[in-house]
Every structure is written in C-alpha cells, then in structure tokens.
Amino acid sequence: MLDHAEVSPARPSALAPNYHPLDVVLTAGEGSWVTDVRGRRYLDCLAGYSALNFGHRHPALVAAAQAQLGRLTLTSRAFDHDLLEPLATAVTGLTGTQMLLPMNTGAEAVETAVKAARKWGYDVKGVPDGAATIVVAEGAFHGRTTTTVSMSSDPDMRDGFGPYTPGFRIVPYADADAVAAAIDETTVAVLVEPIQGESGVIIPPPDYLPRLRTLCSVSNTLLVLDEIQSGLGRTGTTLAQELVGVRADLTTLGKALGGGLLPVSAVVGRRDVLSVLTPGTHGSTFGGNPLACAVALAVVDLLTPGDLQARARELGAELRERTDALVAEGLLRAARTVGLWAGLDVEPALGLSGRATSERLAARGILTKDTHGSTLRLAPPLTISSDDLHLALDTLTAVLREEAAEAGR
Structure with missing residues (x-):
C-alpha cells in the first residue's frame, strides 16, 4: 500500500482529489483524542461532523x-x-x-x-x-x-x-x-x-x-x-x-x-x-x-438515560461563555452556539481565512474545520472532558490573539 509520505510529483496519489484535508494523517483514536502516523496526538474538535458524538472507539x-x-x-x-x-x-x-x-x-x-x-x-x-x-x-x-x-x-x-x-x-x-x-x-x-x-x-x-x-x-x-x-x-x-x-x-x-x-x-x-x-x-x-x-x-x-444530552447542555454553556468572550474581545465577528456545537466567524480584519486558522490550530494539536471562507466549526465529542474543551478554547484564543498581533491590531 502506498504510504502517504511516498506521494510525490513523481509518484502521484491514486486518490481522487474531491477533498482538501488538513495536512494531518491519522492512524489511531480513542475518546476525544487521535494520533497521527508520526505519533503526535491531537484533540478532535470536529468529531466527524457529529458522526463521532460518542468519541473514537467508544x-x-x-x-x-x-x-x-x-x-x-x-x-x-x-x-x-x-x-x-x-x-x-x-x-x-x-x-x-x-x-x-x-x-x-x-x-x-x-x-x-x-x-x-x-x-x-x-x-x-x-x-x-x-x-x-x-x-x-x-x-x-x-x-x-x-x-x-x-x-x-x-x-x-x-x-x-x-x-x-x-x-x-x-x-x-x-x-x-x-x-x-x-x-x-x-x-x-x-x-x-x-x-x-x-x-x-x-x-x-x-x-x-x-x-x-x-x-x-x-x-x-x-x-x-x-x-x-x-x-x-x-x-x-x-x-x-x-x-x-x-x-x-x-x-x-x-x-x-x-x-x-x-x-x-x-x-x-x-x-x-x-x-x-x-x-x-x-x-x-x-x-x-x-x-x-x-x-x-x-x-x-x-x-436513552439523557446523560449525554445533559452533558452537551452543560459543556455548551461553557463553550458559549468562552466564545462570547472572544467576540467581545474583537477576535471573532460572531459566535453561534447551541449545545456542544459552534459556528465561529473569524474577524476579517485579522486578514486570515478560516482555513488558515484551522491550520494554525492543527499545528498546536487541535483539529477543527473551516467552512464558507471565514467560519470555524466546533463539534467535539459529547464525551469530551471540561478540561479538554477548555484546552481547545485556550488554544483557539492564543491563535486568534496571535493573528490579531500579526495584523497589527
């Protein structure tokens, strides 16, 4: 099987190019965390667009x-x-x-x-x-x-x-x-x-x-x-x-x-x-x-017990508080949250796209995905811990502040 690292102009991929993934090649996952082929761990804050509501390999x-x-x-x-x-x-x-x-x-x-x-x-x-x-x-x-x-x-x-x-x-x-x-x-x-x-x-x-x-x-x-x-x-x-x-x-x-x-x-x-x-x-x-x-x-x-739904509500309140603070700070143009789900519009004045922000987050071990240019989607597993959720939000805050500093704000 062709290894990802072997794909090159001389030996191009046999895979149709209908996706543009982040430059992360995953090989294992457990709970809210995944590991790439080089052994680096990432916090998964996309959860397969909600397909992984219960985390990896529950x-x-x-x-x-x-x-x-x-x-x-x-x-x-x-x-x-x-x-x-x-x-x-x-x-x-x-x-x-x-x-x-x-x-x-x-x-x-x-x-x-x-x-x-x-x-x-x-x-x-x-x-x-x-x-x-x-x-x-x-x-x-x-x-x-x-x-x-x-x-x-x-x-x-x-x-x-x-x-x-x-x-x-x-x-x-x-x-x-x-x-x-x-x-x-x-x-x-x-x-x-x-x-x-x-x-x-x-x-x-x-x-x-x-x-x-x-x-x-x-x-x-x-x-x-x-x-x-x-x-x-x-x-x-x-x-x-x-x-x-x-x-x-x-x-x-x-x-x-x-x-x-x-x-x-x-x-x-x-x-x-x-x-x-x-x-x-x-x-x-x-x-x-x-x-x-x-x-x-x-x-x-x-x-059926309703515990996970309650957890999404409780962690969702923490998510909303943190993302609203980013809007107030001028780092996000808007934040829409419901339960453990958020659409975050990066402030255009920062001069970077949602894709670039996703790439910076991935470089710091947080996986999410952009959509429609300047929007990030957060949808971590419903089983994520409060500490891990705040780790993701701390990292997002640091990345946005870094982008703001580079933009001269």
Whole structure:
C-alpha cells in the first residue's frame, strides 16, 4: 500500500482529489483524542461532523460491533433478522416517532424522505403525477447526490453536475414568510435543517420551526427535518426540533446513529407516510443490516438515560461563555452556539481565512474545520472532558490573539 509520505510529483496519489484535508494523517483514536502516523496526538474538535458524538472507539459501541461480527453481518432485506424490529422499536421510542425506515448514509436518508414525501403526495394528497414540489432552503446541505445537490444553492456543490432534479423551490433560510409564499397545491413537503450545520451552525429564530409546523399542518404538507448533523444529542436534546417544541412528520437521522463505526441512517416519522413505500418501491441491500443494527442499538442505549444530552447542555454553556468572550474581545465577528456545537466567524480584519486558522490550530494539536471562507466549526465529542474543551478554547484564543498581533491590531 502506498504510504502517504511516498506521494510525490513523481509518484502521484491514486486518490481522487474531491477533498482538501488538513495536512494531518491519522492512524489511531480513542475518546476525544487521535494520533497521527508520526505519533503526535491531537484533540478532535470536529468529531466527524457529529458522526463521532460518542468519541473514537467508544467501548460499548466497539463491544456491540465485535459481538455481532461473530454472529451475523448481512442478510439483505430478502430475509428478516433478529435485530431489525428491535432497532425500529428502540429508535422510534427514543425519538417519539411511529415508524423507521433504515438506510446507510445521510444522503440516502434524505433521498428516502424525498421519495416518501412525493409518493405520499401522489397517493394521499392527490397531487397530479409528476407535479410534486418540495420547498427547501438556501444554504442547506442535504448531501452530494444528484438529487440533493439539486436542492443546494452552493455553487461549489452544484455547478457542473446538471441537469438537476426538478421539483424543488429554494427560498431563504429562516424566512417563514418565504416558505408560506412558496407553498401551493403541488407542495408535498417543506424540507429544512432545524439548524444549518455545513453553513456554519446557522440558528434560525425560535419561531421559525413552529411557524413552519403551522404552515404545513394548515396546507396538508409534510414537515421534513434533516437532523443528520443536529440530531442524537448534539444540541443538548435528542433532536434539535425539541428545542422549540416541534414534531416533524419525517425526520432524517444519520452520522451519530452509526457511532463513528460504520454508516447507519434512517428516516423516522409518521406511520401513514412511511407506509406508502410498499415492497418494491424502495430498498437497500445494506440498509438495516445486522451489524449496523447492533451498533445503532448500542447508540440508543447511550442516549436513552439523557446523560449525554445533559452533558452537551452543560459543556455548551461553557463553550458559549468562552466564545462570547472572544467576540467581545474583537477576535471573532460572531459566535453561534447551541449545545456542544459552534459556528465561529473569524474577524476579517485579522486578514486570515478560516482555513488558515484551522491550520494554525492543527499545528498546536487541535483539529477543527473551516467552512464558507471565514467560519470555524466546533463539534467535539459529547464525551469530551471540561478540561479538554477548555484546552481547545485556550488554544483557539492564543491563535486568534496571535493573528490579531500579526495584523497589527
């Protein structure tokens, strides 16, 4: 196997260049810490974009996977297995929903929700065949398939991949009036993130989701919330929609559902909506496989007591206090936090991008990631210690002050 150090102009990488990672090559991880090929340790404050909500190699999750590896890993959905119904019962119980449809990746969960909403629109609402529309939001990230990029307003994700899937109406995020204007007799769903993660942890006004819930109920339209990043403890609640007392008709889950061990996703929600997907209309060879179910069941066990959600709230208060102080000091233009999740806008006057700040943090042993130019995202594992969280924030403060000094402020 080609070692990372061997990649050179004379011997270029065989890997397609669809990512631009930081110059860190990891080889091991445990809890909130990872180790690179040179033996240097880093504090992981990205946690796989929330896929590693429970840290690297959580003992309960590893044990569940190891036990299942010795029993059964895949049946396809041609046959049932003994963990599929328990998974559906456990996840719907955790989320207060009625039915689950298992898939693998987050993008597949969103595609499944789109298909279910359209089928429901034709079979139940009576929308003419082929005419269904779905209202989505600017700045959203729902995946990178041809259908999900058709919902996107980001030229980096969208340009060069047409023709695009029709049927989506893109309106400004956090603007319930724009959603109301976009809904008509062809609208089968409003599909949004309760908090936009990829855009930089964009938090809408507290009345946004409740207004969408009312609009959808009045117009007989489905409210579909993408909780692939925001769900399963990240915001201090099991689902972010709980923060404002809203219940979606369909919710997409992913990332943390697989515990950072393997891809697991699902759509949960109303029985009458998901029941429109009858045998032959939708499926997945690996969706709901026994290994995935074993890990996801262990994830539910971790979240059921509520300790991790409470921890995200408590540490989130510390995170907010520290990042608000950086705004007050003039080192950040803005800080948006919810639970153990933050979008931090670096002050443009410092003259450096979010990427450059991420690189400086990595050089000091803290891993995070930039987005949209000048925004840093912090999403450490929910299991991170208070001391490690403050280590990350101390390092961030030092880096920003260093940048400010270099800018002559």
